[in-house]
Amino acid sequence: MKHRILLLALPLLGxxxxxxxxxxxGDALPVAPYGANATPTPEQLLTPTTQQRPERSTELLRRSEERRSDEFDLPPE
Structure with a gap:
C-alpha cells in the first residue's frame, strides 16, 4: 500500500x-498602474508589501504593567 502511494506521489514532486x-x-506583462512611471517587473509584482504581510511582534509580556491614564476616557454626560 505504501508503495502505491509513493508511486502516485512521484509525478507531483516535479x-x-x-x-x-x-x-x-505572445503575452505581455500587465500594464503599468495608474500614475506609475514604469511597468513593474515580475519580481516587484510577486514581492508582498508591508500591508500585505505585516510584521508580527513576537515580544512576550514578561510582567504586568499598569496602564497609563487616558485623558479622553470620560464618563457619558
Missing part, C-alpha cells in the same frame, strides 16, 4: 519550478 517567471509567449 510540479514546482525554480526558473524565473516570465509571461507566456
Amino acid at each position: 510540479c514546482g519550478s525554480a526558473a524565473e517567471l516570465r509571461p507566456a509567449p
